[in-house]
Amino acid sequence: MEIVPQVKKAIQHTVVTCAAALMLCAGASAEEDWAAIEKAAGSEGPVLAYTTLSPENWEVILDAFNEKYPNVKVQPGRTGSHAETFEKYRAESASGTKTADVVLAVGPDQWDEFEKNGQIVPFEAQNIADLPEFTRTKTGRYTLSTDNQVIVYNKLVVPEDLWPKGTADLVAKLKAQPDIFKDKIASYNPQVSPFSYSVYWTLKEHFGEDKFWKNEAVLAPELRFEQTTGAAINKLLTGEYVVGYMLPEALLPLPDDATREVLGIVYPEDGTPVLLREMAVMKGGSSPNGGKLLVNFLTSPEGQVAVGKAGLTPYLPSVVDEVPRHYSNVVAGAENADRVAVYKWTPKVEEEMESFRAKFAELAGAK
Known part of the structure; x- marks a missing residue:
């Protein structure tokens, strides 16, 4: 039996309406009843x-x-x-x-x-x-x-023209003025801390093997390792350390803290690890x-x-305008993607751990 056009149109409309209703119901069922x-x-x-x-x-x-x-x-x-x-x-x-x-x-x-x-x-x-x-x-x-990893420095001890801007910049200034930085750079120890290893491994992936190890050949011998950020900051404030390298921003004093008059904090311009x-x-x-x-x-x-x-x-x-610091601050003013290095786990992280730590230990020496 042939369906007249009006009936056919009505059936089509009903089918479309029912399908839409089913989709709406399906979507609603996926939502939470808060x-x-x-x-x-x-x-x-x-x-x-x-x-x-x-x-x-x-x-x-x-x-x-x-x-x-x-x-x-x-x-x-x-x-x-x-x-x-x-x-x-x-x-x-x-x-x-x-x-x-x-x-x-x-x-x-x-x-x-x-x-x-x-x-x-x-x-x-x-x-x-x-x-x-x-x-x-x-x-x-x-x-x-x-969790952004930053460089911290004592503004009262380090001359302004030597305030570090990033890893490569810190390496260059350490080589030019070793008397300022030698044995006075605090960090976490990637040889024993899984968290710190993740940070340093992220930098290696970001910079590439050659550039990373070239930087560490200069930096690692001058690093002094702390187990907590609080200990590193206390020694930075007294001048025992002049720089804190790759410290977690989340554990640093907030911008309205009085110690920020002494501490300079910078997102490394050539690679800020973000976990x-x-x-x-x-x-x-x-x-x-x-x-x-x-x-x-x-x-x-x-x-x-x-x-x-x-x-x-x-x-x-x-x-962004309602908080003391925000993720967008890490990338603010960045001209390219080199500013941020987001940690992404792959099997290589575990596969390379032993060789990475052995090479780092060789550069850092006994601490």
């Missing part, structure tokens, strides 16, 4: 968060979080290192012990493993469209802050709704402002 999540979070236990952040960092962040969610408590569990953060969660979740609802740490290889093993709870943050692509994945893995402090809601946790609220908050504009006020480096473009 009102329901907040209600459920209020009846869960405290959100356990594993991280290396200090109590001072958390105080600022949680004041802002609890102003919005007064009925959701967060219990920070501080770990001694990023590696320990992952290991603690891994061991506890494997044994069925109560463990983190949210993990916040630097370690792209560890995060890759968690993704592969299905340990991350997938969900979409409310403003996911506003987040830079490099700060998120489709699996629910987000970025708390960027991502990532975070995710973990399947081994017992407060998933509260975990989602926390991660969602920390990726929101108000959360990113709190991250900045807590001494970390936020990245959300819309908050």
Whole structure:
């Protein structure tokens, strides 16, 4: 039987309308019901968060979080290192012990493993469209802050014409004025610290083998290694050190701190290593709704402002004028991509570790 044109048109319209409705429903089902999540979070236990952040960092962040969610408590569990953060969660979740609802740490290889093993709870943050692509994945893995590695110097001890601008510039000035810099440059030790190794390895990949090792042939013998940024900064302030090389910006005094009258801080012009402090809601946790609220908050504009006020480096473009420092400052004024070196884990990182450390140790000597 032939369908008359009017009926045929009506059927086509109905099919299109139904298809659109199905697509709309499918899209809606992928979105989070944040009102329901907040209600459920209020009846869960405290959100356990594993991280290396200090109590001072958390105080600022949680004041802002609890102003919005007064009925959701967060219990920070501080770990001694990023590696320990992952290991603690891994061991506890494997044994069925109560463990983190949210993990916040630097370690792209560890995060890759968690993704592969299905340990991350997938969900979409409310403003996911506003987040830079490099700060998120489709699996629910987000970025708390960027960890930029900087050069610090004592402005009262180092003559202004010798203030370093980058790695190559520091090398040139060290060679020209060794009496100023010799044995007075602080850093973390890539021979023993996984975090520091990641930083130096990123520089090697950024500069290339030849240029990197040529720089280290001059720098490494003059480095003195500290286990904490606080120790390095204290000795910089007294003049025992004159430069701090590749120190985490997140652990430095904020711009309004009085010590900044003494300290000069610069993003190395020829390569600023950037590591991502990532975070995710973990399947081994017992407060998933509260975990989602926390991660969602920390990726929101108000959360990113709190991250900045807590001494970390936020990245959300819309908050750049509301925080003491911002990821965009790293690339501000840069004419080319040489300014930023983002750490990206590949199997080479582990494959080259032993030979890298042996070569670095040979240059640095016994310290």
